[in-house]
Amino acid sequence: MAEPDRPLPADRPAGEPSGVRIRRATEADEPVARELWEEFEAEVPEPPGFAPETWDEAWADIRRHIREGVALLAEDDEGPVGHAWAAAPEHGRSHVTDVYVRPRARRRGVARALLAETAAALRELGVEWVSLDVVTSNKPAIATWERFGFVEIEKVMVTELATLEERLGAAGAEGPTFGSVHAQTDDLAGVERALRTFVPRLGRSAGSVAVPPRNGWIAVYDELCSREPELLRRLAREFSDRFGVSIAVGIEAGQVVRYVLFDRGRMVDEYLSVPEFHGPLPPGDVIALGANPTLLQRLTGAEPARVRAVARTAASPVELPPALELVVQIGELLGLSGVDLGYEEALELPGALRIER
Known part of the structure; x- marks a missing residue:
């Protein structure tokens, strides 16, 4: 998938978010989507070995989610506070690629509300399974996803090529x-x-x-x-x-x-x-x-x-x-x-x- 799948920042739900509205994103929301994307890129950088994506790459994926999957924006009286993107279903499964809530709106239940709306939209698309990726170092996100019923099924591992060659050389000798x-x-x-x-x-x-x-x-x-x-x-x-x-x-x-x-x-x-x-x-x-x-x-x-x-x-x-x-x-x-x-x-x-x- 072209768009890197990244973790959910900590958010402690406390019922329905007060004064927050959730709506479908459109291609006219590109400036808003880019603003949120840049904040998230700065807050949660890519792990070692993974090059940061460009906005053009990210926007191409978001546009596809808008057309074929689920793309939601959360807003309050001050402006946008978060988003959720989910890919079009394949064989009954959709992959949630991004969920992000701005720091000023966290601990108000915004992430839970975004996920609830995402789940409802995915149900209408015939989805039976939902998957996502989360970096190992993001313990709060892992705890949140586990509370929502997600379980680990695989690990993505990375190493420098020089380290791999060194270890392979030692093992071969x-x-x-x-x-x-x-x-x-x-x-x-x-x-x-x-x-x-x-x-x-x-x-x-x-x-x-x-x-x-x-x-x-x-x-x-x-x-x-x-x-x-x-x-x-x-x-x-x-x-x-x-x-x-x-x-x-x-x-x-x-x-x-x-x-x-x-x-x-x-x-x-x-x-x-x-x-x-x-x-x-x-x-x-x-x-x-x-x-x-x-x-x-x-x-x-x-x-x-x-x-x-x-x-x-x-x-x-x-x-x-x-x-x-x-x-x-x-x-x-x-x-x-x-x-x-x-x-x-x-x-x-x-x-x-x-x-x-």
């Missing part, structure tokens, strides 16, 4: 997925037994590596689990059942960092650097995928202020340090070594205990 499990124990023999017992239940793995304790943690790398985040999570839960505190940490698709912290077999904290990297999530789930400074301090000794500074989340990987850099920072934060290594690299670590299959 998919890298490796790998990770490790770190158990808070010095029982290397117990870790070896757990690996020999549990890993075969997960699937066919070429082998595992257990690295002697460093900073109170034994690191485990498994060929299968390293490349399968869900299996890595299950391995970490198994170690937590046996040893208390364990954490699975790694990089997914070369772009995001995830850790999952367990305490006595129960998952107590999960972090994903880009919560919606794998798809949209409810707002509560997005928040839940942020690091929990209190739990990390209690279970790993990490300083809460450092947790907040390092384990940040974002809407895109480009807003954070590279994943390999970020996972090292998080490892240092938690006192973990070797979080930037996969199974093959871990085979070369000094003192590494190899379990081949």
